[in-house]
Amino acid sequence: MTPRPDSAAAAEARVRQLAESFGGDPARWPEADRPGAEAWIAAHPAEARRLLEDARSLDRLLFAWEAPRPTAAVTTRVQAAAPVQVRQSLRRSWVLTLTGGAALAAACLAGIVAAPRLVDPVLRPAAAPFYASDPDSILSEALTPWEAPVAESAMGVRS
Amino acid sequence: MLRPATDALGRIHSDRPAASPPVDDPDADLVRRVGTGDPLAVRALTARKLPRLTALAARVLGDAAEAEDIAQESLIRAWRQAPVWRFGEARFDAWLHRVALNLCRDRLRRVRPGGPQDLEALVDPGPAPDRGLEASDVGERVAAAMAILPARQREAVVLCHYQEMGNIQAAAALGISVEALESLLSRGRRALRAALSDLVT
Structure with missing residues (x-):
């Protein structure tokens, strides 16, 4: 007997998993798995038949449980509810859009009105003598500590 | 040269997250x-x-x-x-x-605040042993077996087997990954097979 390559064994294991989870019909398996699984099934028909038949026996049993059909009364009730529900939903969405837009507009307006008041105290201190001074006095105030030594040394004054 | 990783069935796995395309x-x-x-x-x-x-x-x-x-x-x-x-x-x-x-x-x-145990009590366990099994009886047996599955396994089997949803759609409906869905299905079907073992041919 020739040993089977690992990939074939892995493919068989995956086909077994798929049959155990999704049943014996490959058409119901995840699309991404199908091409590889079908290739393995085609290459190993006898093993595949055994494996799939085992899963199909459970599928057939499960299909024996039939679900009830909806009654005419519930069909009528559901359809009759549609116009009101659609209208209410549309109205709610318009109201939300309008109130959202109005809220945004109000927020923008409030921002425009309030902005100067909010910004003013930051940029302009209440009492601002320094900014109010003329540039010459500012310069002389700033240089005062440095002027004396420079002047004394320049005039040859000895201490 | 780097090649994308593939699994046993040749599916390509990429580390790069794909941008989700619009759903058809x-x-x-x-x-x-x-x-x-x-x-x-x-x-x-x-x-x-x-x-x-x-x-x-x-x-x-x-x-x-x-x-x-x-x-x-x-x-x-x-x-x-x-x-x-x-x-x-x-x-x-x-x-x-x-x-x-x-x-x-x-x-x-x-x-049914007690969950599956309470649900089990509501379901007819099936025909008496001395009675033949008719098609409707088989349906009832399946219903009883489904009723005792844990809720998530039951939902997974219902979505994939009965509602015929694909794995991606069923996982989305349950709010879980496709791997988790597959695990639920596998465990659910195994439990059903065990519960219906006398009927599985």
Whole structure:
């Protein structure tokens, strides 16, 4: 007997998993798995038949449980509810859009009105003598500590 | 040269997250028309979804009358959703199944706070051993076996086996990954096989 390559064994294991989870019909398996699984099934028909038949026996049993059909009364009730529900939903969405837009507009307006008041105290201190001074006095105030030594040394004054 | 990783069936796995493309939804046109109040579209969507939702709820709850209530409430929510539905983000059918499943879970919590054990008590365990097994009996046996599955396994089997949803859609409806869905299905079917072992040929 020739040993089977690992990939074939892995493919068989995956086909077994798929049959155990999704049943014996490959058409119901995840699309991404199908091409590889079908290739393995085609290459190993006898093993595949055994494996799939085992899963199909459970599928057939499960299909024996039939679900009830909806009654005419519930069909009528559901359809009759549609116009009101659609209208209410549309109205709610318009109201939300309008109130959202109005809220945004109000927020923008409030921002425009309030902005100067909010910004003013930051940029302009209440009492601002320094900014109010003329540039010459500012310069002389700033240089005062440095002027004396420079002047004394320049005039040859000895201490 | 780097090659993308592949698994046993040759599926390519990439580390790079793919940008999700717009979802192709076979119900999109009907939903759009329902959203404008088109009565023909309402009728068509009812015909398409009401039987599915009734079957879903009946199999999850094990009760036909409650199933009808759930199906009705789910479709009423669908009418509300249609005008504001965001097309391309999800399939309407998966959303609708999620709504119905949530309603079923609420109902089970309210009516049967004990969970599956209580549900088991409500179901006929099957025919007496001296009676032959007819087709309807087999259905009842399956219903009983489904009823004792843990809720998530039951939901997974109902979505994939009975509702014929693909793995991606079923996982979306349950709010879980496709791997988690596969695990639930595998465990659920194994438990069903064990419960119905005398019938599996």
